[in-house]
Amino acid sequence: MSYCKVSSERAIRVSGSMAWFRSVCDQNTVILGLACSTRYRATQSYFIECVIPHNWYYFSTLKEEWRRERGATSSITKSAMCFSYQRIIGMGEKAVPFIMQDLREHRDQPDQWFWALRAITGANPVSDENRGNFPRMAEQWLEWNERRQRI
Amino acid sequence: MPGWPASDFPSLTPDSYTPTSPVDFRYNCIAWAAGDQSRRWWPDLMGIGYWPPGAPREETVPAFVAAFAMQGYEVCNSGQPEPGLEKIAIYAVRDSGLLAPTHAARQLNNGNWTSKLGDFDDIEHAECDSLNGPIYGSVVVYMRRVRT
Numbered sequence: 001m002s003y004c005k006v007s008s009e010r011a012i013r014v015s016g017s018m019a020w021f022r023s024v025c026d027q028n029t030v031i032l033g034l035a036c037s038t039r040y041r042a043t044q045s046y047f048i049e050c051v052i053p054h055n056w057y058y059f060s061t062l063k064e065e066w067r068r069e070r071g072a073t074s075s076i077t078k079s080a081m082c083f084s085y086q087r088i089i090g091m092g093e094k095a096v097p098f099i100m101q102d103l104r105e106h107r108d109q110p111d112q113w114f115w116a117l118r119a120i121t122g123a124n125p126v127s128d129e130n131r132g133n134f135p136r137m138a139e140q141w142l143e144w145n146e147r148r149q150r151i
Numbered sequence: 152m153p154g155w156p157a158s159d160f161p162s163l164t165p166d167s168y169t170p171t172s173p174v175d176f177r178y179n180c181i182a183w184a185a186g187d188q189s190r191r192w193w194p195d196l197m198g199i200g201y202w203p204p205g206a207p208r209e210e211t212v213p214a215f216v217a218a219f220a221m222q223g224y225e226v227c228n229s230g231q232p233e234p235g236l237e238k239i240a241i242y243a244v245r246d247s248g249l250l251a252p253t254h255a256a257r258q259l260n261n262g263n264w265t266s267k268l269g270d271f272d273d274i275e276h277a278e279c280d281s282l283n284g285p286i287y288g289s290v291v292v293y294m295r296r297v298r299t
Contacts, residue, residue, distance in 0.1 A: 072155040072269035072286055074180040074254055076193040076200045077210060109176040114199045124198075132190035132201025134177055 055091070059098040062088050080115040089119045096120060100145050103138040110138035117141055154271045159286040167281045171265065172273040181215070183267035184239050184255035185222055192218070212291055215241050215252045224294035230279050232262035237298040240264065240279045244288030254287040260298075 065084035073079055080086075088095050099113045114137055118124055125144035130136040154174060157163075181192035182201070193200030194208040194215075202208050206218040216226060219239060230240055242254040256266040256279060266282060267273045276282065283289045 068156075070269070072159045072271055074193070074267070074269050075210070075251075076191065076195040076197075080195075080197070106176075111176060112199070115195075115197050118197060118199075131198060132182070132192060134191060137199075 055094050056098060059088065059091065059095055062091075063102070076112060076115065079112050085116065089116050092120055096145070100142060103142055107138055107142075108135055110134045113138075114141065155268050159284060160268075160282055161284050162281045163276070163284075164281075167278070168274040168276040170272045171275050174271055175267075175273075176270055178267065179269070180254050180256070180267040181218075183265070183273060184257040185219065186257075194218075210251055212241065212243055212250050212252055215255070216292055216294065219255075219294050223296040225296065227293050227295040230258065230264075230290065230293045232258065233295065235298055236295045238293055238295045240290045241292040241294070242282065242287040242289060243291040244286070250288075250291060252291075254282065256282070 062084045066079075066082050066088065069082040069084050070079045088099075095116065099117060103110050103113060112134075114126070114134075123144060125140045126137045127140065130140060175188075177191070178188045179191040179193065179200075182188065182190055185192060187201075190201040191199075192202060194202040194206070194210055196208070198208075203218045203221045206221055207214040219241070224239060227238065230238055232238075238258040240256045240258075241252060242256070243250040243252045245251075254266065256264040256276075259265055259275065263275050263277050264279055265273060265275050268282075279290050
């Protein structure tokens with residue numbers, strides 16, 4: 001992550017004295033930032049920018065879209081068939097570290113990442129007796145990932 | 152404010168339900184109706200969800216009926232409360248001409264129903280019909296068993 005001033009042309013939304021902005025720089029990075037000024041005037045505003053990996057931004061955006069898209073469905077299948085979830089699967093191996101991070105951060109109540117993990121990696125480290133038990137499934141996938149990284 | 156999209160449940164007005172527990176990702180509506188708060192029940196072909204061994208692992212109404220039959224339920228005619236009996240309601244939506252199961256609700260002692268709405272809250276609702284809509288469709292089967 002790095003911080004610097006950027007020009008005001010990148011501001012995409014203005015609210016009161018602050019402006020959020022987003023700029024896709026290239027294939028690898030996205031800039032998110034907050035412009036701060038006591039009185040918003042483009043020529044005098046200072047911008048703080050945060051350069052983040054493009055893949056993370058893409059994954060996070062799709063994850064939020066997926067949560068909206070699936071609504072109140074209880075179906076694991078319908079949830080996995082959502083367009084945004086399919087696009088996460090389409091990210092392939094690039095999505096796996098972000099999925100693993102999400103599983104680590106929500107070990108007690110993991111989200112439905114197991115379909116995507118199976119589709120992307122072709123692996124199935126979950127034992128039959130743990131099917132449907134998402135916290136245990138998350139643990140088994142995280143252990144599988146650790147083993148894979150050691151190889 | 153509920154977390155679910157209002158358009159998912161057009162009949163679910165604020166005065167027609169009471170939230171009874173917070174959001175919980177560990178179980179889903181089918182598990183909740185079956186009294187299991189530790190797993191998600193679903194007969195997906197990828198093998199992600201739990202499904203009672205012996206019940207067909209397919210997303211059809213007969214497969215859901217079979218899963219609940221293995222919990223001691225039998226098909227009955229209505230959701231009207233009957234003394235000493237516990238009922239469940241299986242919902243389905245018509246998808247490409249076929250009935251696709253979507254949800255299950257369980258009847259409480261007081262005659263009301265309890266439902267887990269997707270990844271959102273558990274709620275108590277007086278009428279099964281209040282969950283009718285584009286996501287859950289409507290009740291297609293009622294089942295009952297002796298209340299323990």
